[in-house]
Amino acid sequence: xxxxxxxxxxxxxxxxxxxxxxxxxxxxxxxxxxxxxxxxxxxxxxxxxxxxxxxxxxxxxxxxxxxxxxxxxxxxxxxxxxxxxxxxxxxxxxxxxxxxxxxxxxxxxxxxxxxxxxxxxxxxxxxxxxxxxxxxxxxxxxxxxxxxxxxxxxxxxxxxxxxxxxxxxxxxxxxxxxxxxxxxxxxxxxxxxxxxxxxxxxxxxxxxxxxxxxxxxxxxxxxxxxxxxxxxxxxxxxxxxxxxxxxxxxxxxxxxxxxxxxxxxxxxxxxxxxxxxxxxxxxxxxxxxxxxxxxxxxxxxxxxxxxxxxxxxxxxxxxxxxxxxxxxxxxxxxxxxxxxxxxxxxxxxxxxxxxxxxxxxxxxxxxxxxxxxxxxxxxxxxxxxxxxxxxxxxxxxxxxxxxxxxxxxxxxxxxxxxxxxxxxxxxxxxxxxxxxxxxxxxxxxxxxxxxxxxxxxxxxxxxxxxxxxxxxxxxxxxx
Numbered sequence: 001x002x003x004x005x006x007x008x009x010x011x012x013x014x015x016x017x018x019x020x021x022x023x024x025x026x027x028x029x030x031x032x033x034x035x036x037x038x039x040x041x042x043x044x045x046x047x048x049x050x051x052x053x054x055x056x057x058x059x060x061x062x063x064x065x066x067x068x069x070x071x072x073x074x075x076x077x078x079x080x081x082x083x084x085x086x087x088x089x090x091x092x093x094x095x096x097x098x099x100x101x102x103x104x105x106x107x108x109x110x111x112x113x114x115x116x117x118x119x120x121x122x123x124x125x126x127x128x129x130x131x132x133x134x135x136x137x138x139x140x141x142x143x144x145x146x147x148x149x150x151x152x153x154x155x156x157x158x159x160x161x162x163x164x165x166x167x168x169x170x171x172x173x174x175x176x177x178x179x180x181x182x183x184x185x186x187x188x189x190x191x192x193x194x195x196x197x198x199x200x201x202x203x204x205x206x207x208x209x210x211x212x213x214x215x216x217x218x219x220x221x222x223x224x225x226x227x228x229x230x231x232x233x234x235x236x237x238x239x240x241x242x243x244x245x246x247x248x249x250x251x252x253x254x255x256x257x258x259x260x261x262x263x264x265x266x267x268x269x270x271x272x273x274x275x276x277x278x279x280x281x282x283x284x285x286x287x288x289x290x291x292x293x294x295x296x297x298x299x300x301x302x303x304x305x306x307x308x309x310x311x312x313x314x315x316x317x318x319x320x321x322x323x324x325x326x327x328x329x330x331x332x333x334x335x336x337x338x339x340x341x342x343x344x345x346x347x348x349x350x351x352x353x354x355x356x357x358x359x360x361x362x363x364x365x366x367x368x369x370x371x372x373x374x375x376x377x378x379x380x381x382x383x384x385x386x387x388x389x390x391x392x393x394x395x396x397x398x399x400x401x402x403x404x405x406x407x408x409x410x411x412x413x414x415x416x417x418x419x420x421x422x423x424x425x426x427x428x429x430x431x432x433x434x435x436x437x438x439x440x441x442x443x444x445x446x447x448x449x450x451x452x453x454x455x456x457x458x459x460x461x462x463x464x465x466x467x468x469x470x471x472x473x474x475x476x477x478x479x
Contacts, residue, residue, distance in 0.1 A: 050168040053099035080424075093196045099426060101199070101475050104146040104302035108475075127460050129312060133412045133443045140407040147422070148444055153190050154198035154242075155183050158235050159205060163213060163228065170303030172381060175279070176256040180204050182463050190467060199474050200250050200275070201242055205232060207255035207263045213292055222262045224292070229253075229266030248274040249291075252470055256295055258377045277466065277472050279379040284399040286341065293469040296403040296451060299381040305453070309359040309388035315441075322347040322429055323394065324367035326354040327382070330375035332417050333396055337373050340423050348426055364389035367416065369429055372396060387413075387451050392440045394429070396422065402451060403461030404465050406433060406472050 065217045087097045111117070117128060129137040135398040141148040159165060163186055167177030183191060183202055193197050206224065224449045237243035241249060252275035253264060264271045271286070281287045281294035329335050329352065349367065354360055364370055370386035371394045380402035386393040397401070402410050410416065415430055432440075450465045457463040 004402065016119075055357075069476065084244050097197070097199060100150050102340050102359065104143075104150055107146055108139055108143045112136050112139035114138065127449075129235075129460075131412075131443070131446050132439075133409055133446045135407055135409055143407075143472065144464075144468055147468055148189065150193040150199070150350045151190055151467070151471050153183065153187070153200050153202055153206055153467075154192055154195040155202045156236055159232060162206075162207045164205045164232075166209065168208050170295070170300050171434045172299040172301070173208045173256040173279075174298050174300045175453070175466075176206055176208050178455070179254055179277075179463060180206060180467060182457055187318055187463075189468075195240065195242060198242075200252055200470060201236075203232060203236070203251060205229070207248075207257040207260045210263065211259060213256055222259055225259060225263040225438065226266035228450050229270065231342065233267040233270060235421070243269075249472060251275070252277055252293075254466075255279070256379075259288070262467065275469065275470055280377045281399060281401040281403075282378045282399050287401060289401045291473055294401045294403045294405065295379075295466065296384050297379040297381045298384045298451075298453060300453075300463075306361050307389070308359075308365060309385065312388065312390040313365050319366055319368045319391075321349045321363065321367040322426065323369040323371050324349040324391075325371035325382075326351040326360060327373075327375070328352065331373075331377070333373040333398075333422075334375065335426060336419065337371065337422055337425075341425065345426060361385070361389065364391050365393050366389070369394050371425075373419075374398070374400065383414075384451050387444055387448055389442050390441060390448070392444060393436065394425075404469060406469060408447060408450070413440055413447055415440070420477070 008468045028463060047142070047302075049353070079407040115136065115138050117439060120303070131137070136139050160293050165180065167180045168174060169177040169181065180444055182341050184204065195201070205228070210225045210228055215222070216224075233243065233248070235377045246271040248267070251270070253260075253270065253275040255263065255277040257263075258280050261282075263282055264276050265280075269274070275291055275293060276287075277293040278287060279295045281289075281292065287294075325337065325341075327334060329338065338350060338352055342352060343350070349363060350371070354363070364385060368391070370382060370389065372380050372382040373396035378397050380397075383393050383395070383402075395410070395414055395416040396419055398419055402408075415432070417425060417427070420426060449460055450462065452458075452461045453463070454461045
């Protein structure tokens with residue numbers, strides 16, 4: 001009897017311990033799940049025209065999503081055999097790429113929430129973004145570091161010179177040729193010769209060279225440009241599987257010519273799905289900032305930057321002119337500007353064409369504000385020239401998506417005036433307190449490095465900022 005009593009008691013004790021253990025497991029599981037749900041990035045859903053992230057889901061993402069639902073089927077899924085688990089580890093190249101992008105998104109989102117740049121990443125780095133000119137400096141920096149760590153671009157080799165693999169490297173469409181040349185001959189960190197390892201695919205044709213070589217002057221017929229683009233997409237989509245895999249969503253083209261958007265209409269998938277990097281970033285003409293990239297327009301006479309722009313005047317230098325503009329009567333905004341301000345006010349130095357005795361860049365360096373009205377199209381090289389001169393840009397444009405506005409707060413280093421307010425332009429500029437103007441000018445100095453076109457390229461310069469804008473659209477993140 002005694003032995004039976006002892007056995008019953010031990011059994012009862014064992015059962016009690018089992019119950020307590022089960023309760024502790026459930027308690028800890030709830031806490032673990034609540035921690036993950038808070039820490040995991042709450043990414044925004046993809047737009048209807050960009051289904052790339054949704055189309056490829058890694059096994060680990062599937063397991064994570066299943067583990068939160070708690071259904072019977074999910075638990076059966078989690079209790080898979082060792083053989084099946086081993087099979088899931090043999091991931092395809094696409095899945096490996098997408099898992100890396102998922103980690104990057106999580107890292108960027110964590111930095112965005114914390115708003116603290118990780119101390120470990122600051123070693124030997126004097127280029128950490130700081131100041132109000134950035135929407136979220138820590139998110140931008142983390143995104144940039146992730147881009148440097150992971151981002152790979154495949155440049156299609158198809159096509160022949162001069163229209164493909166080349167472009168203008170001087171004058172008004174400089175950025176088109178410079179970017180193509182940098183991707184073709186530099187950018188070793190980002191370019192891959194293995195298309196299976198690429199996150200995006202670059203179609204290196206030049207719209208400017210299309211206009212030069214296959215367009216009939218004064219015909220205003222852009223059909224040859226569209227046909228060239230159509231033929232190019234047909235070649236790469238027939239030869240490779242990558243275009244058809246995503247309907248072009250992970251492909252990009254770059255054009256600074258005004259007719260870049262028209263050329264992209266040569267293929268409907270390119271127009272609607274692909275990343276179009278355009279100087280003519282006009283939302284009223286189909287530019288979609290969720291998938292397209294605004295390209296800074298820069299004009300380099302002879303292919304070189306003026307020494308007066310390389311070395312702007314010191315901070316305490318006198319700027320006697322309130323504002324400055326000189327340019328032809330292109331488009332609807334400039335005639336309106338000149339009608340109200342040309343030769344009417346010494347504070348408002350507004351010219352149609354600057355007299356030969358006067359120097360354009362000297363005027364910029366001696367003006368507090370540089371007026372940047374659109375011409376035939378929304379972009380203007382004066383914006384970049386103003387930033388080089390450390391002259392606060394005054395944006396006079398409608399429906400223009402400003403470059404790098406994913407990460408830069410343009411209101412912190414420029415003044416944006418609606419075109420209907422041009423008659424009140426002097427009043428608006430004079431109403432800006434000196435303290436605010438000083439802060440705006442300091443903002444211009446901070447962002448200047450992001451608009452510099454270096455050869456070879458340098459960290460955070462214009463080339464890398466363009467690439468970062470493409471990277472953001474590939475990972476579908478908004479820091």
